[in-house]
Amino acid sequence: MDDISKPSIESRINKLKNLPALPEASVRILEAVNDPDVEIEKLVKVISLSPALVARLLGLANSAFFGQLNQIDDLHTAIVRVLGLQMVKSLSLGILLNVQLDPKHCKGFDSQSFWMHSLITAVAAQKLANAHAWQSLSSANAYTCGLLLHIGILVAAYAFPEELDGILSHESNSYLHVETEIQRRFGQSHYQMGYILLKKWQLPEFYQSMLSQFTNTEMPENQVELNRCLHASQQICYSILDQEADDTGLDLIAATAGLPLETVGKVFSALLESKDNVQKLAAEMGGW
Incomplete structure (x- = not known):
């Protein structure tokens, strides 16, 4: 810890207490993705509160990683046919964290x-x-x-x-x-x-x-x-x-x-x- 003085370290750690809060839409999305019994229809509805998240999930469904021959243009199809419920829940969690912490x-x-x-x-x-x-x-x-x-x-x-x-x-x-x-x-x-x-x-x-x-x-x-x-x-x-x-x-x-x-x-x-x-x-x- 020789690069930063102890008071400076403490002030920086305290800064973590001021991390950004989640918008209401993100709170609802996190609640849904952490619900083990959530239905696909409900998850689609909640995720749709964030157009940016929908766009990114659709981008993933159409990415080279999944190798889809036909364009996937709606979230329900992306979940059922390509990504899978669990991957959507996990990736939504990661994406939201990434969005909030630029x-x-x-x-x-x-x-x-x-x-x-x-x-x-x-x-x-x-x-x-x-x-x-x-x-x-x-x-x-x-x-x-x-x-x-x-x-x-x-x-x-x-x-x-x-x-x-x-x-x-x-x-x-x-x-x-x-x-x-x-x-x-x-x-x-x-x-x-x-x-x-x-x-x-x-x-x-x-x-x-x-x-x-x-x-x-x-x-x-x-x-x-x-x-x-x-x-x-x-x-x-x-x-x-x-x-x-x-x-x-x-x-x-x-x-x-x-x-x-x-x-x-x-x-x-x-x-x-x-x-x-x-x-x-x-x-x-x-x-x-």
Whole structure:
């Protein structure tokens, strides 16, 4: 923390309390996407309160990632035929966060890279949850948690653009470096920053607790499975995005998470094979 004095750190952390509030329409959309029993018709109606969100979801449905032959021009069709209910709910959550926290003042922030990390982590978590069948963890929740895991970096880009730009200018492609430097310079991790945001916006306690407890070595028993899944997913993501992109270290990831090496290997291989497609989706989301 030698780059910024302690009083300066405290004033910057206090700034997090002044993060923007959500517009009423966004509050209603978040309530809908976090309702496990919401019907497609109701979700379409609520999402339609935000024309920008509708446009972005339609843009995704028609993107190269999904490879649709015919133009998709209404949200109901996009959900039923292309995106799927769970993906729409998760991506709507991510898009709303991205809209409210404009990172444009942080010149070094790469939105495509951010979404690439978030999407790969989310898909890895979903696949691990499906393959391992943890009793207390659904694949849908695992996906959303993976998507939100690095949201604190977006918070930092919005609230502390100059400081984060200084970090990114040194090694912008390494989220391990970014994580370490945010903790060192602010005395607070980006997971804690993300937690402050989710708490302020009153997202479900499940997601708040996921971020607040992520680096805690002594966590509630009911969160151990989620934590193991997310740590493994994060490490798989780093391996996928590494320049070498090989399976070195998968045995350690599996052992740390208490997962079969075969399971981790299959998830790694599937994501490596679909990396280009995920990159197309990240480019769509990062271009907003």
